Amino acid sequence: MEVLTHSTAHVLSTLRDLTNSQTLFDKLPQQLPVAPVDMGPPNVNMIVLPNAYYFSIFFVFGGGLYLMLLTPFTLRQKQVAAAPLIFFLFILPLIFTSDNAPLLQLTHVAACVSVIMRSLDLYYIRPLRTGKEPTMDFDDWWSECWMPFRKVPMTKRQLQRRELEMTQERIRRENEKEQQLQRQKGKEVTKKDDGSDKKDEQSSIKSSNSAPPKSSPADADEKLTRGKPARLFYTQPMDPNPKHWSVYLPRWIFYAVAVDLIVFTASFFTPEQFQSSYPATLAYRFAVAAIVIFDISLANYTLMILWASVTGDLVRDTEWTLVRHRFPGFATSPADFWKQWHHLFKQVWVDIGAKPTFELLRKYVTPRLSKNARQRQLAKNLETVLPVMGVFLMSGLFHEYMMYSLWHATPGPMTIFFLMHGVGTFVSKALERTVGQKVKLPTIVLIALTWAFNLTTSYWFMIPILEHKGHSVPMHQCVLIRVYNLLRAHHIF
Structure with missing residues (x-):
């Protein structure tokens, strides 16, 4: 009886505390985020530059690589001139860091490594592979710069x-x-x-x-x-029903609010609390996955709306990279997930990872494996699997460079994560062709299995992020955190 009385009293006391607004507000932190917002100890070895100087690295060296495509120089002259630009674009983000702009620094590093890979393909790999020199007119150059964001060229x-x-x-x-x-x-x-x-x-x-x-x-x-x-010649546009950019404004608001809410909620917890139990770690992985998906979608919708509002053009959903894609969170297999994932860097990774691998196999491996039917089938399987694995390898190296540039993180986990997903893509396709023809699972079960695979393998993706307090990066741009701190500073609640 005493136990029951004590439990009832404890519940009533808790309810009184919750209904007492002053007590509830006192329990809230005085300022967010609770976790430190600095970039961590690894960056002390990097040279801090003012933001204007740091971000000029991309515009000077990356812009120089793209502008050189318009020049009438010979292939050899372009290759010689491009080499130092590629080298400095690669090495400088590893030496210098920005002055308290982590999210912009992440975007800057991603842009730098994307241009590095694209330049290696245009100046060295593609001429060797196809004999095509990196020479463009202004229309093709304009299309090249915008291709990651738009599926079709820019001009009419x-x-x-x-x-x-x-x-x-x-x-x-x-x-x-x-x-x-x-x-x-x-x-x-x-x-x-x-x-x-x-x-x-x-x-x-x-x-x-x-x-x-x-x-x-x-x-x-x-x-x-x-x-x-x-x-x-005039032809009908690919999308017969173009829309005004304001039609897509509710989606932009949804992604912006979703990202802000997730970051605001995560700011109440420390990295130690995220790692205190497996459910907490799982929730953290889910939150990071949602932030990445929503942030990329938000960036694409922002570019599309800005372009349409400035130019006055209507938006064709077949024209932009991410607008018409199905939400990857509803993917029914790893293969379906990566098919619906963003295509911002697809052209870069395919050109530098898939195509050279395929042509090397076709030139050196397949002729040697054409003696009997079994070897020919092996050569065919290699030509199917290895180029795709090359794309996942390029994606892993891309992310390794970003993690090292931000925090000098130990390389390896990101590459392992993407190679595991490359294997998962082929396994899911094989299961779909064999077991999937006999056993039909409900769509909700397939979605749950895909999420289970993604969250389980995300352990490798999260290693550098958890070690270096990566969840604090988007907190600098969180509107709700700024509003919360402002209200608390003025004792509004």
């Missing part, structure tokens, strides 16, 4: 040219499919005929196939457009 002329090429490609595929169907019908007819009439029928089929096909409106369009400037 380039938009029309792309749509025209897509139309011609569709017509060509339809013509090839129609010719293939005609050949298959011809083969079926020859099999059904008697042996006495087989030669006559085959000769007639051959003569009909050798004769030029009848011209169709599609062929006429292809002949008409061949070799002529795309700007002379």
